[in-house]
Amino acid sequence: MPATAFDRLLIAVKPITVPIADRGIDLQVKVTAPADGDDLPVIVFSHGNAWSMDGYEPLVDRWAAAGFVVIQPTHLDSRRNHIDFDDPRFATIWRLRIADLHGVLDGLGDILDRVGGLPSRVDRDRVAVVGHSWGAQTAGALLGARVLDTVGNPGEDFSHPAVKAGALIAATGTGEALTPFALKYLPFARPDFSTMATPALVIAGGKDQSAASTRGPEWFTDAYHCSPAPKRLLTVAEAEHLFGGISGEYVKDTTDEDPARVVLVADAVSAFLRDVLDVDATGWRGLQDRVADSSGAFSIESK
Template sequence: MSSSHLDQRIVAVKPLTVPAPGRGVALQVKVTAPLSGANLPVIVFSHGNAWSMDGYEPLADRWAAAGFVVVQPTHLDSRRNGIGWDDPRFATIWRVRIADLHAVIDGLDGILLQAGGLGTRVDRERIAVVGHSWGAQTAGALLGARVLDADGVPGEDFSHPAVSAGALIAATGTGDSLTPFAAGHLPFMRPDFSTMTAPALVVAGGKDQSQLSTRGPEWFTDAYRLGPSPKSLLAIAEGEHTLGGVAGEQVAETTDEDPDRVALVADAICAYLLDALRIDDAAWTALHNAGAAGDGAWRVSTK
């Protein structure tokens, strides 16, 4: 990414309310966008468990500076709503999360209007979804992934026709290796990637050891391995679950604080989406070349 992108002035507007009947709690979003530019592509971002629209600023700001309009909803599992794992509402939050992303995309015109007239500057034919951790499973549903029931039968198709591509950061893998706690409390964590046909970049850390799985860090590459082409994988050897701190600077959940790693994740997703949305392939090609010529700290694979 060129330095001119990083010098781009951006603006953030929040909270904006999105129509979501029957949700119980108002659906609010934050919009981050460049101050100038036209035909801007859109990223709808789904946060990890307990976070909100106020997290992930290192990603959202960098994407906006590169020319994306970033829309971040606050899901019901946000810690500000106080819905814990033992709350009876928790079992269906995964569905509400997916509905949140649909509501954002379907209500995009209203969101852009509230955000200061961005509607005339956005290209509605170029919409991507991105998510981290639980948010990656949420975003994956709009790309075509499904959830298997206890008998291994795939559930509903939640894909959205307006979504052209996406990126999944630390996406949990298949449910055949869940710990007893995860199997009992998180039955929705049984993704089926075989129907995830939309183009997607999977970002995985080589030291991301989940307490929810009996497998190692390769669990987080399942979306790439099992998803049909076209798929790409950014594997970061020393990355842990927050990939250097994607949720924010010096947050408690970050175990591998590394601003350069966060910048790599942000820029790689930006480069991938610019290519996948047919805007510009130069940055993605450059990233491929840099990974191939690098020291093995990270690599890019495609299929």
């Protein structure tokens, strides 16, 4: 596919306020959807640290063009809320992030009602969660992953019954190799994937080196290797943490600018979700067929 967006007409509505107790700052979300079509599945997307509902447009627009309704909450760690690592609230934001996604899913009907003509076009039995970086850990919790405490005891189950599948992009690996920085500021970066049974696609970059881990890029494959089937793993050989610029075009954070890589990630997620949600399997089969011709640019594993 070309590295440009589809020509399908999209609609976007923001901000929509979602009631969440004990948050301090109102949760706001953005909804992006195709202007036409029925039986549309839903993606709830969790952004990476410091971003917001206004980021990741290169992914979101392609997902909407592929027939998804995409809902993006702005988590409390967004730059617009001015909460940094030393803020006393930061230590519990990981829980508030999960609560944000639960609030979106529990209030899905009210959110859709704010977008004229959309509620009757949505298939509420086909719901997925997707996240990038910290957002991948957040989304993983709704797929069944848990957070271990400092002595290895698993925390509570945050899975949500509405979630049928998910995709984790640059998901935090297991916590035994955290750097001093991560131990101080990110002690919750200790996921246990052994209970993450919901079908999911894990996407990892072959050149993604995290400041939170003493391990190399393989750290980002733990969500695949340490979780039960069914799972799929897409490894993008030359990708760094933003996979060519998934958070936005020409953003300064991106050090591996590559529009074609962004398209690969976006289309892999939509193809996987359309397959496992029983919408259409042709996109995923087509992606698998491209592996041999990619000259090692990406690979796919499954279990």
